[in-house]
Amino acid sequence: MGKWLYKRIKYLLSSLLEIIYTEDRVCFICESHIEEAFPICDNCNSYLPYLDKSVLEYNTILKNTYSIFEFQGKIKEMVYGLKYNKEVDKAKIIGDIMARFIEKEDISIDIIIPIPMHRDKLLERGYNHSLLIAKRIGSVTGIPVETSLEKVKNTPNQVLLSGEERWYNVRGSLKCNTLYKNKNILLIDDVVTTCATAHFAALEIGEDNNVSLLSFATTKKF
Ligand SMILES: [Zn+2]
Numbered sequence: 001m002g003k004w005l006y007k008r009i010k011y012l013l014s015s016l017l018e019i020i021y022t023e024d025r026v027c028f029i030c031e032s033h034i035e036e037a038f039p040i041c042d043n044c045n046s047y048l049p050y051l052d053k054s055v056l057e058y059n060t061i062l063k064n065t066y067s068i069f070e071f072q073g074k075i076k077e078m079v080y081g082l083k084y085n086k087e088v089d090k091a092k093i094i095g096d097i098m099a100r101f102i103e104k105e106d107i108s109i110d111i112i113i114p115i116p117m118h119r120d121k122l123l124e125r126g127y128n129h130s131l132l133i134a135k136r137i138g139s140v141t142g143i144p145v146e147t148s149l150e151k152v153k154n155t156p157n158q159v160l161l162s163g164e165e166r167w168y169n170v171r172g173s174l175k176c177n178t179l180y181k182n183k184n185i186l187l188i189d190d191v192v193t194t195c196a197t198a199h200f201a202a203l204e205i206g207e208d209n210n211v212s213l214l215s216f217a218t219t220k221k222f
Contacts, residue, residue: 028093029074038100039093049073054105056192056220060199063210067218068101071191075217079190082129091129094216095136098188102141102214108184112143113205115189115197116174118151133216134188143186148178149201158193167196176204189215 027034027041034041040048049070056065069075078094081087102109114134122128131147138145153173158166174197185205187198192215202211 037096039096049075051218054101056195056218058195058199060195061202061207061211062195062198062213064107064212065192065195065198066101066105066107066212066214067192067216067220068097068214069217071217071219079217082132083125083190086126088127088132091132092136094190095133096140098133098214098216099137099140102137102143102186107186107212107214109141109143109186110183111180111185112138112145113149113185113187113201114145114147115187115201116147116149116151118154118173120154121151129190130188133190137188146178148176148180149187149204150175150177158197163194166194170197170200172200174201174204176201176206180205181208183209185209185211187211187213189213191215191217191219193219 025034026032027044028039029044030041032041032043038045049072051067051070054066054068056067058065071079078090082090082094112134114128114130117125117128117130131145134145137143151173152175155169155173158169161169187201189198192198192213195213198211198213202213205211
Protein backbone atom coordinates (compact mmCIF):
# COMPACT_ATOMS: atom_id res chain seq x y z
CA MET A 1 0.00 0.00 0.00
CA GLY A 2 2.78 2.41 1.01
CA LYS A 3 4.64 1.68 -2.22
CA TRP A 4 1.46 2.18 -4.27
CA LEU A 5 0.76 5.52 -2.61
CA TYR A 6 4.37 6.60 -3.15
CA LYS A 7 4.09 5.73 -6.83
CA ARG A 8 0.79 7.62 -7.20
CA ILE A 9 2.20 10.72 -5.52
CA LYS A 10 5.36 10.55 -7.63
CA TYR A 11 3.24 10.23 -10.78
CA LEU A 12 0.97 13.13 -9.79
CA LEU A 13 3.94 15.33 -8.98
CA SER A 14 5.69 14.62 -12.26
CA SER A 15 2.45 15.26 -14.19
CA LEU A 16 2.05 18.56 -12.35
CA LEU A 17 5.64 19.55 -13.12
CA GLU A 18 5.09 18.64 -16.74
CA ILE A 19 2.06 20.95 -16.91
CA ILE A 20 4.05 23.77 -15.32
CA TYR A 21 7.11 23.30 -17.49
CA THR A 22 5.62 22.12 -20.77
CA GLU A 23 6.11 25.51 -22.39
CA ASP A 24 9.76 26.17 -23.31
CA ARG A 25 10.71 22.60 -22.49
CA VAL A 26 10.68 20.95 -25.89
CA CYS A 27 13.17 21.31 -28.71
CA PHE A 28 11.57 23.51 -31.36
CA ILE A 29 12.87 21.28 -34.15
CA CYS A 30 12.36 17.67 -33.02
CA GLU A 31 10.02 18.39 -30.07
CA SER A 32 12.00 16.12 -27.77
CA HIS A 33 12.08 16.99 -24.09
CA ILE A 34 14.91 19.31 -23.05
CA GLU A 35 16.25 20.21 -19.63
CA GLU A 36 17.76 23.58 -20.40
CA ALA A 37 15.97 26.84 -21.12
CA PHE A 38 17.79 26.93 -24.49
CA PRO A 39 15.16 26.07 -27.15
CA ILE A 40 17.10 23.44 -29.12
CA CYS A 41 18.29 19.98 -28.05
CA ASP A 42 22.02 19.23 -28.37
CA ASN A 43 21.43 16.86 -31.28
CA CYS A 44 19.45 19.33 -33.43
CA ASN A 45 21.80 22.14 -32.43
CA SER A 46 24.72 20.20 -33.89
CA TYR A 47 23.02 20.20 -37.32
CA LEU A 48 22.30 23.93 -37.50
CA PRO A 49 24.37 25.95 -40.01
CA TYR A 50 26.56 27.84 -37.52
CA LEU A 51 29.14 30.10 -39.14
CA ASP A 52 32.78 29.13 -38.62
CA LYS A 53 33.60 32.75 -37.96
CA SER A 54 30.96 34.87 -36.23
CA VAL A 55 32.65 38.24 -36.88
CA LEU A 56 31.96 39.25 -40.48
CA GLU A 57 34.20 41.45 -42.61
CA TYR A 58 32.38 44.50 -43.99
CA ASN A 59 33.72 47.87 -44.98
CA THR A 60 31.51 49.91 -42.64
CA ILE A 61 31.84 52.23 -39.64
CA LEU A 62 30.55 49.50 -37.33
CA LYS A 63 32.87 48.31 -34.59
CA ASN A 64 31.91 44.69 -35.18
CA THR A 65 29.42 42.83 -37.33
CA TYR A 66 28.39 39.57 -35.73
CA SER A 67 26.24 36.88 -37.23
CA ILE A 68 25.44 33.40 -35.97
CA PHE A 69 24.14 31.31 -38.88
CA GLU A 70 24.18 30.89 -42.60
CA PHE A 71 20.77 31.87 -43.96
CA GLN A 72 19.55 28.42 -44.97
CA GLY A 73 17.46 25.39 -43.91
CA LYS A 74 15.78 25.59 -40.50
CA ILE A 75 17.23 29.04 -39.89
CA LYS A 76 15.66 30.43 -43.07
CA GLU A 77 12.34 28.74 -42.22
CA MET A 78 12.35 30.33 -38.78
CA VAL A 79 12.99 33.83 -40.08
CA TYR A 80 10.38 33.48 -42.85
CA GLY A 81 7.82 32.18 -40.35
CA LEU A 82 8.40 35.17 -38.10
CA LYS A 83 8.43 37.77 -40.88
CA TYR A 84 5.85 36.57 -43.34
CA ASN A 85 3.67 34.04 -41.51
CA LYS A 86 2.86 35.82 -38.21
CA GLU A 87 4.73 33.15 -36.20
CA VAL A 88 5.65 35.65 -33.50
CA ASP A 89 6.68 32.89 -31.08
CA LYS A 90 9.74 32.38 -33.30
CA ALA A 91 11.06 35.71 -31.99
CA LYS A 92 11.40 34.07 -28.58
CA ILE A 93 13.47 31.19 -29.98
CA ILE A 94 15.63 33.48 -32.11
CA GLY A 95 16.05 35.87 -29.15
CA ASP A 96 17.12 33.04 -26.84
CA ILE A 97 19.74 31.86 -29.33
CA MET A 98 21.05 35.41 -29.81
CA ALA A 99 21.10 36.05 -26.04
CA ARG A 100 23.18 32.92 -25.53
CA PHE A 101 25.57 34.11 -28.26
CA ILE A 102 26.00 37.49 -26.53
CA GLU A 103 26.76 35.80 -23.23
CA LYS A 104 29.13 33.26 -24.75
CA GLU A 105 31.07 35.86 -26.75
CA ASP A 106 31.05 38.15 -23.71
CA ILE A 107 30.08 41.19 -25.81
CA SER A 108 30.01 44.38 -23.76
CA ILE A 109 26.71 46.19 -24.39
CA ASP A 110 25.01 49.17 -22.74
CA ILE A 111 21.99 49.41 -25.01
CA ILE A 112 20.25 47.19 -27.54
CA ILE A 113 18.53 48.91 -30.48
CA PRO A 114 16.47 46.98 -33.04
CA ILE A 115 16.63 47.93 -36.71
CA PRO A 116 13.39 49.89 -37.17
CA MET A 117 10.58 49.46 -39.65
CA HIS A 118 8.73 52.23 -41.46
CA ARG A 119 5.21 52.81 -40.08
CA ASP A 120 3.59 51.83 -43.42
CA LYS A 121 5.32 48.44 -43.30
CA LEU A 122 4.50 48.17 -39.61
CA LEU A 123 0.81 48.67 -40.37
CA GLU A 124 1.03 46.00 -43.03
CA ARG A 125 2.82 43.38 -40.89
CA GLY A 126 1.45 44.35 -37.50
CA TYR A 127 4.80 44.10 -35.69
CA ASN A 128 8.49 44.80 -36.11
CA HIS A 129 10.12 41.37 -35.95
CA SER A 130 13.51 42.86 -34.98
CA LEU A 131 11.90 44.62 -32.01
CA LEU A 132 10.31 41.35 -30.86
CA ILE A 133 13.70 39.63 -31.06
CA ALA A 134 15.44 42.52 -29.27
CA LYS A 135 12.85 42.50 -26.47
CA ARG A 136 13.42 38.82 -25.88
CA ILE A 137 17.21 39.32 -25.79
CA GLY A 138 16.66 42.18 -23.34
CA SER A 139 14.49 40.11 -21.03
CA VAL A 140 16.98 37.21 -21.01
CA THR A 141 20.16 39.29 -20.60
CA GLY A 142 18.80 42.27 -18.65
CA ILE A 143 20.31 44.71 -21.20
CA PRO A 144 17.98 47.69 -21.85
CA VAL A 145 16.26 47.86 -25.24
CA GLU A 146 15.59 51.27 -26.78
CA THR A 147 13.60 52.07 -29.90
CA SER A 148 15.51 55.27 -30.60
CA LEU A 149 16.08 54.53 -34.28
CA GLU A 150 13.30 55.47 -36.64
CA LYS A 151 12.77 54.56 -40.26
CA VAL A 152 11.62 57.88 -41.69
CA LYS A 153 11.63 56.95 -45.37
CA ASN A 154 9.79 53.91 -46.70
CA THR A 155 12.31 52.16 -48.92
CA PRO A 156 11.69 49.36 -51.42
CA ASN A 157 12.37 45.86 -50.16
CA GLN A 158 16.14 45.27 -50.12
CA VAL A 159 15.65 41.71 -51.36
CA LEU A 160 14.83 42.98 -54.86
CA LEU A 161 17.93 45.15 -55.14
CA SER A 162 21.55 44.57 -56.09
CA GLY A 163 24.36 45.18 -53.61
CA GLU A 164 25.10 48.72 -54.75
CA GLU A 165 21.44 49.70 -55.03
CA ARG A 166 20.92 48.66 -51.43
CA TRP A 167 23.39 51.32 -50.27
CA TYR A 168 21.54 54.10 -52.12
CA ASN A 169 18.22 52.67 -51.04
CA VAL A 170 18.76 53.02 -47.30
CA ARG A 171 20.88 56.17 -47.22
CA GLY A 172 19.01 58.90 -45.32
CA SER A 173 16.13 56.58 -44.44
CA LEU A 174 17.00 56.32 -40.72
CA LYS A 175 16.97 58.83 -37.87
CA CYS A 176 18.09 58.49 -34.26
CA ASN A 177 15.97 60.47 -31.77
CA THR A 178 18.32 60.10 -28.78
CA LEU A 179 21.74 61.64 -28.23
CA TYR A 180 24.17 58.95 -27.14
CA LYS A 181 27.73 59.41 -25.92
CA ASN A 182 30.35 56.79 -25.05
CA LYS A 183 27.89 53.93 -25.26
CA ASN A 184 28.39 50.39 -26.46
CA ILE A 185 25.38 49.89 -28.68
CA LEU A 186 24.30 46.65 -30.27
CA LEU A 187 21.96 46.81 -33.25
CA ILE A 188 19.72 43.80 -33.73
CA ASP A 189 18.59 42.53 -37.13
CA ASP A 190 17.32 39.21 -38.45
CA VAL A 191 19.43 38.84 -41.59
CA VAL A 192 22.45 40.80 -42.82
CA THR A 193 23.37 40.97 -46.49
CA THR A 194 25.28 44.13 -47.41
CA CYS A 195 25.27 45.69 -43.92
CA ALA A 196 24.13 48.99 -45.49
CA THR A 197 21.22 49.54 -43.09
CA ALA A 198 23.36 49.00 -39.99
CA HIS A 199 26.10 51.24 -41.42
CA PHE A 200 23.70 54.18 -41.85
CA ALA A 201 22.11 53.44 -38.48
CA ALA A 202 25.56 53.72 -36.87
CA LEU A 203 26.16 57.00 -38.71
CA GLU A 204 22.92 58.38 -37.24
CA ILE A 205 23.77 57.18 -33.72
CA GLY A 206 27.05 59.05 -33.99
CA GLU A 207 30.76 58.34 -33.81
CA ASP A 208 31.00 59.11 -30.07
CA ASN A 209 29.72 55.58 -29.56
CA ASN A 210 30.79 52.03 -30.34
CA VAL A 211 28.08 50.61 -32.54
CA SER A 212 28.03 46.94 -33.53
CA LEU A 213 25.51 44.76 -35.29
CA LEU A 214 24.31 41.32 -34.33
CA SER A 215 22.21 39.56 -36.93
CA PHE A 216 20.71 36.13 -36.52
CA ALA A 217 21.89 35.00 -39.96
CA THR A 218 23.81 36.18 -43.00
CA THR A 219 23.38 35.66 -46.73
CA LYS A 220 27.02 36.65 -47.25
CA LYS A 221 29.02 33.86 -48.83
CA PHE A 222 32.48 33.10 -47.54
ZN1 LIG B 1 15.87 18.55 -31.21
